[in-house]
Amino acid sequence: MANLLPVSLLLALLFYSQLHPLYAFVKLVAVGTRIEFRSKVKHINASHQFYRGDSLTEQSLDMKLDIASPLREMKQLYFSYYPILGNSTARTALVKRTVDLCFYIQHPNSDRLLRIVYDYVRERSNLPERCPVEPGSYYIRNAKPSDVPVPAFIPESEFMLELIYRNEVRREIMLEFRFYGKLVRVLGAF
Incomplete structure (x- = not known):
């Protein structure tokens, strides 16, 4: 009977070590390869810095907007x-939304999908909370693509996320x- 205890403990440890990976979570994360951020008008200066860390989950993005005059017409x-998918250059939007920016800033619950990104960005920025947008410097700091929640219906693939104002x-x-x-x-305990 005394000899069974070490064997039982060894079997329990072996069994636990085989099942332990099943308790880990799998998370779909975004990994950036390139960013384009530019202004098409004279009174807005747009800049960004994309930091690539040692691992896929350590990337971060800083963005800055310097606005010289009030933005009364930037609404859409x-x-x-x-x-x-694959080597395809043809792009068909999986998700496409057009929103009235001023309305959305005041009513972020009006679009649940956009709210996922909006809430994440709001926590890391000083972006305006009402319209018209006053002149000043606005920023988004330390936005990590791997931290942004990805909806379950989005397929694992290469992608392009586009925002046009x-x-x-x-x-x-x-x-x-x-x-x-x-x-x-990415496999891990999140």
Whole structure:
């Protein structure tokens, strides 16, 4: 009977070590490869810095907007998500939204999908909370692509996330943001 105790403990330890990986979580995370962020008008200066860490989950992004005059007409936001499958250059948007930016800032619950990204960005920025957007410096700091929640219906693939801000009156593009990357599955306890 005394000899069974060490054997039982050894078997229990072996059994636990084989099952332990089953308790880990798999998370789909975004890994950036390239960013485009530019202003198309003179009174807005847009800049960014993309930091690539040692691991896939250590990437971060800082963005800055210097606005010289009030933005009364920047009202339309076009939000698009394009999966890029294989070597395909043809892009069909999986998600496409057009929102009135001023309305959305005051009513973020009006679009649940956009709210996922909006809440994450709000925590890391001093972006305006009402319209018109006053002149000043606005920033987003330490935004980590791997921390942004990814909806379950988004496939594991390369992608492009595009945000285009337009002038409501003249329909001209004021700001463009494109984030190119890939979604990868990461195993770990999150």
